[in-house]
Amino acid sequence: MTSNQWQTKKLGKFTLRFRPYTLEMRHVFTVASFSRTTTPVVLTELEYEGIVGYGEASMPPYLGESQESVINFLNKIDLSHFSSPFQTQEILSYVDLLAEKNTAAKASLDIALHDLLGKLMHQPFYKIWGLNPTQIPPTSYTIGIDTEEIVRKKVEEAGQFKILKVKLGLDTDKMIIDTIRSVTDVPLCADVNQGWKNKEQALEMAHWLKERNVVFLEQPMPKEMIDENAWLTEHSPIPTIADEACQRLADVTKLKDVYTGINIKLMKCTGMREAKQMAELARSLEMKVMLGCMTETSCAISAAAQLAPLTDWADLDGALLIGNDIFDGMTVENGSCILPDRPGIGITKTNHTK
Known part of the structure; x- marks a missing residue:
């Protein structure tokens, strides 16, 4: 994944944006099976009626996901048949059934949706x-x-x-x-x-x-x-x-x-x-x-x-x-x-x- 540019998808009342980003470790990070100095992530934004929720997918290599696989998954999402972010269960069930695994990609949408919902309700999620x-x-x-x-x-x-x-x-x-x-x-x-x-x-x-x-x-x-x-x-x-x-x-x-x-x-x-x-x-x-x-x-x-x-x-x-x-x-x-x-x-x- 070479470009760090935002990709934008207009999905009915929703707008979904996402882009790759690379996290830089303060120290070399070593566990029993590998070492690394960076972690690839994908940042997401989910907008509804001018309010934006933020999300993130983090992909340490051992999870089997990559920036490319996350972006490919996010490109499959179509929220145009949902009229409101308050259809939370339906939206997240739909996203989960789009493909097997891809759990970090799914989490990036889930987090952005919860952030958006809390902002619409003017309350922290806790x-x-x-x-x-x-x-x-x-x-x-x-x-x-x-x-x-x-x-x-x-x-x-x-x-x-x-x-x-x-x-x-x-x-x-x-x-x-x-x-x-x-x-x-x-x-x-x-x-x-x-x-x-x-x-x-x-x-x-x-x-x-x-x-x-x-x-x-x-x-x-x-x-x-x-x-x-x-x-x-x-x-x-x-x-x-x-x-x-x-x-x-x-x-x-x-x-x-x-x-x-x-x-x-x-x-x-x-x-x-x-x-x-x-x-x-x-x-x-x-x-x-x-x-x-x-x-x-x-x-x-x-x-x-x-x-x-x-x-x-x-x-x-x-x-x-x-x-x-x-x-x-x-x-x-x-x-x-x-x-x-x-x-x-x-x-x-x-x-x-x-």
């Missing part, structure tokens, strides 16, 4: 949903896999955060934890990104990590290892959270006895509508709920934050990891997520908007 923003858990800040020196530097930079998320899954796991513990004693959550392959070794690590104030394990083993993950969950001294194993609403019930909880991300589940449904279903099943993100601008982060009061843990640092955010929205103060009292998802464009 108020429309009846949620209290003071109940948002402190967000974690992610420390990627790196050298001892860089890990120490990243932890020192993250001094305001009350909890840190640590990427594990390689043979440097203990070094990384020991390095972090030489700098800070704040609670940690460990994201293994499917990096462990043996359940007994995983359990041994779970006990070792608990002694070092790690509060949960995210996706410890490959998602295909269902029995092994269930065994680990049964024996682990700390909760286990499904990430790669949990994509959409239909996955939640199947994971009840395999993991302690689920990690919900808008880019995996097609956006705010389904994310809220997943949180409520998990709660009804007495599962823990984590709200995560990809590398994203403040657009998608602020959208996710609208439902963060429903969760046990928040991992909403995606916009803090980039150097070219083009929105103002949710901010982090002393590790706490602060939602602006603005309508929709609460964002405005910054002066750096290109």
Whole structure:
């Protein structure tokens, strides 16, 4: 995708605009299976009667989407047979059925539609949903896999955060934890990104990590290892959270006895509508709920934050990891997520908007 120009589609009473944009990471970002310095996104705008809602699709390479695939999907959308954005369920069901997968592309439309609806109602979406923003858990800040020196530097930079998320899954796991513990004693959550392959070794690590104030394990083993993950969950001294194993609403019930909880991300589940449904279903099943993100601008982060009061843990640092955010929205103060009292998802464009 070479051009960063906006594409515009007039769709009855709606106008849909979208364009590619590349997020630049502040540090090389390394997890168990890959490293990267940029993340491709597509920015969307949905306009109705002069009011514009903003959306975003973020596509880390492992999700299988690209700027080209998102733009191809958005070009298929025809909203001309809808007379109002308040036909929300019909619109989003129609979009979901247009093609399989394409969850980030679908999320970009979902977020823009929710932003538009909130602006039409002159209310932030957390108020429309009846949620209290003071109940948002402190967000974690992610420390990627790196050298001892860089890990120490990243932890020192993250001094305001009350909890840190640590990427594990390689043979440097203990070094990384020991390095972090030489700098800070704040609670940690460990994201293994499917990096462990043996359940007994995983359990041994779970006990070792608990002694070092790690509060949960995210996706410890490959998602295909269902029995092994269930065994680990049964024996682990700390909760286990499904990430790669949990994509959409239909996955939640199947994971009840395999993991302690689920990690919900808008880019995996097609956006705010389904994310809220997943949180409520998990709660009804007495599962823990984590709200995560990809590398994203403040657009998608602020959208996710609208439902963060429903969760046990928040991992909403995606916009803090980039150097070219083009929105103002949710901010982090002393590790706490602060939602602006603005309508929709609460964002405005910054002066750096290109």
